[in-house]
Amino acid sequence: MKNFTYQRPAQVREALALAAAHDGTRYLGGGTNLVDLMKDGVEAPTRLVDVRQLPLKGIQLSPGGDLVIGATATNSDLAVHPEVRRHYPALSQAVLAGASGQLRNMATVGGNLLQRTRCGYFADTSQPCNKRTPGSGCAALAGEHHNHAILGWTEHCVATHPSDMCVALAAFDARVRYETLDGVSEIPLADFYLPVGDSPQRETVLPRGALITAVTLPGSAGGLRSRYRKVRERASYAFANVSVAAALDVHDGVVRGARIAFGGVASRPWRAREAEAALRDAAATPDAFRAAADAELAAARPLADNAYKVALARNLMVAVLTELTDRAELTDRAELADRAE
Template structure:
C-alpha cells in the first residue's frame, strides 16, 4: 500500500471540493471495501477524505410517509430500525442477508451503494481488466465467469454489482441524493449505476467529486408486503449467485401493483420492468409469475459458466411472489 494523505471533513461541501480537486482521491466511510482494494493495489488514492463525521447519520420520516436515510447510517442500524422493519421489510432483509454482523456494523449506506465488483479479475492487478485499467480487455469473457452478468453486459465488461441493499432500494423506487461541485441533485437509484458499455470504469452517473449524502425512499403502502430472497453458495456471508427483491399488492386474486428487482445478474441492480408490466391486472398465480419472469429474462445472454442463473432467477421470482401472494391472503 503506498502512502496517502488523510483529511477528516467537517463539511460536505468542503469534502466535495477536496475530492473534485484531486485526480486520485476517495471518500472514506466504513472502509469495508475501499481498504481491501487499497491493500490489493486495485485502488491507490493519494488522498482519503473521511466523511464519517458529517451530519449524515440519521433516518428521518418524510411527510409522504417515506424515509430519508443519511449516507453514513450504518447498515446494521438501518436493518434494525423499527420503521424499516415494519414498512420496508425488503430493505431490512436485504441488509441482513449481506456480509457478517461485524461488517454491517462498519459499512455505511453510501459506501454500500458505491462498493466495487467482486469479479476476480478486477481484484487481480496481474490480469487485464477494463474496469480497473480501461483499454486492457476483459479477462472474464473467456475466463472465470460463473458469478458474472447475464443481462446488460458488453464485450468490455461482464461484472456484476455486489450490493444486496441496492437491489431492495431499486424495487422501492428510491432516489439517491448527491452533492457535486455544481450543487445538489437527486438521481433515481435505477439510473445511479451505469451499464458498462465501452466505459465500465465509469460506474455511476455522478460527476467527478460527487458525494452521496442520503437516500430517499418514497411511501409505498404495499411495501409492507415485500421481501428479499438470496441464493448463494454458502449459507451466510457470501455474495449472491442471484437475488430477488419484490413487493406485491393484490386486489382480490389480481395483481394490482408489483415491484421486482434482481441482483447479481448485471452491472447494476436490475429493475424487472417487463415482468412487472406483464403481471399488472393478471391473476396472482404461479404460472403467471413464471411467464412474467420469462419475459424479463428473454434478453439474458448467459456466459459459458453462468447459464444456471436464468433458471435460478426465474425460480426465485416465482417463489418470492408466490410467498407474498400467500401472505397477502392470510
C-alpha cells in the same frame, strides 16, 4: 501500501472543497471495500477524506412521508430501524443477508451504493480487466465466469454488481441525493448506475468530487408486502448467485402492482420492468409468475458456465411472489374474520 493523505472534515462543504482541490481524492466511509482494494493495488488514492463524522447519519420520515436515509448511517442501523422493518421489510432483509455483523457495523449506506464488483479478475492486477484498466480486455469472458452476468453485459465486461441493499432499493424506486460545490441534486437509482457499454470503468453518473448525502425511499412504496431472498454458494455471507427483491399488491387474487428487482445477474441492480408489466392485472398464480419471469429473462445471454442463473432467477422469482401471495391471502382471511365478529 502507497502513501496517502488522510483528512476528517466536520462539514459537507469542507469535504467537497477538499475533494475539488486535490486530484486522486476518495471519500472514505466504513472502508469495507475501498481499503481492501487499496491493499490489492486496485485503488491508489493520494488523499482520503473521511466522511464518517459528517452530520449524515439520520434515518427519518420527511414531512411528505418519504423515508430519508443519511449516507453515513451504518448498515446495521438501517437493518434494524423500526420504519425500515415496518414499511420496507425487503430492505432490512437484504442488508442482513449482505454481510456479517462486524461488517454491517462499519459499512455505510453511501459506501454500499459505490462498492465495486467482486470479480476475481478485477481484484487481480496481473489479469486484464477493462473495468480496472480500460482497453486491456475482459479475462472473465474466456475464464472463470460461473457467477457473472446474464443480462446487460457486453464484450467489454461481464461482472456483476455485488450489493444486496441496492437490489431492494431498486425495487422500492429509491432516489440518491448528492451534493457538489454547485449545490444539491437528486437522481432516481434507476438512472444512477450506467450501462456497461464500452466504458465499464464508469459505473455511476456522479460528477467528479460529488458526495452522496442521502437515499430517499418514497412513501408510496412503503407498506407493501415485500421480501428479499438470496441464493448463494454458502450460507455464511457469500455474494449472491441470484437474488430477488419483490413487493406485491394483490387484491381478490389479482395483481394490482408489482415491484421486482434481481441481483447477481447484471452490472447493476436489475429492475424487472418486463415482468412487472406482464403481471399487472394478471391472476396471482405461479403460472402467471412463471410467464412474467420468462418475459423478463427472454433477454438473458448466459455465458458458457452460468446458464443455470436463468432457471435459478425464474424459480426464485416465482417462489418469492408465491410466498407474498400466500401471505396476502392469509391477511385477507383474517380481515374477513375480524369483520364477521
